[in-house]
Amino acid sequence: MQEMNLQVELLEQNSVQYFKVVGEIDAFTAPVLRERLAAVENVDGLKAELDLSEVDYMDSTGLGVFVGFYKAVSANGGHVKITGLNKRLNRLFEITGLNEIIDIEQKESEDHNATL
């Protein structure tokens, strides 16, 4: 059994499916994330929020999972919002141009220039 540094919690099941993702998203953990999201992606008109504020590493395997999820949810008339992005994650979405396609939101504390 291999210890996996990723947790995906579904915290709310009302009108919005709120997923909290914690840990590292890479080639090893991405399949778990994909599986969790695939369980809801075909719900008609799904409203999903993915909170990545506690993701401390992500590469293209994670971006690939989110793109796939976004496509499936959009095709079923739903909406995906990705929230809690730190500067690093936000930059990944920006340099790949995915910020133009997927609804993303930065961490509040990083939303403005902290000069303290």
Added chain:
Amino acid sequence: MQHYDYIEIKIPAKAQYVGVARLMISGIASRLGFTYDDIEDLKIASSEAITNAVQHAYGEDEDGEVVVGCALYEERLEIMIADHGASFDFEETKKHIGPYSDASDARFLREGGLGLYLMETLMDEVKFHHEEGVTVFMTKYLGRERGEEDVKRTANS
């Protein structure tokens, strides 16, 4: 020849070891004095190359290995990632590295090219070499400013 220290790790071509190699890269980059952002860039770029080797170099039932070699110079870090090979002769392999061409690197593009794109964006230099396997050769220089980051929303403050 310029002096460098060399560190190499060989991992089984399995997804659970990509993170192990990433920790090594992170440790080396921090030893060399790269900034926090540069260390993150190095972690992502090398993970992309290692992931690619892990996912595509070997068949389902084939046991393979991926070699990650790092040459630590005073002003730069060179990383070489090779599948289908025993430990390589760093200098010899480097001689055969050339710029990649889109046609010959279909393996990367098939994945949507996102991994390759990130490698090229986050590193200062990326080269590929195809022979028995694929070798990726990447360089990042210390203290190179990336223009885009340093503009830093000063307008807001």
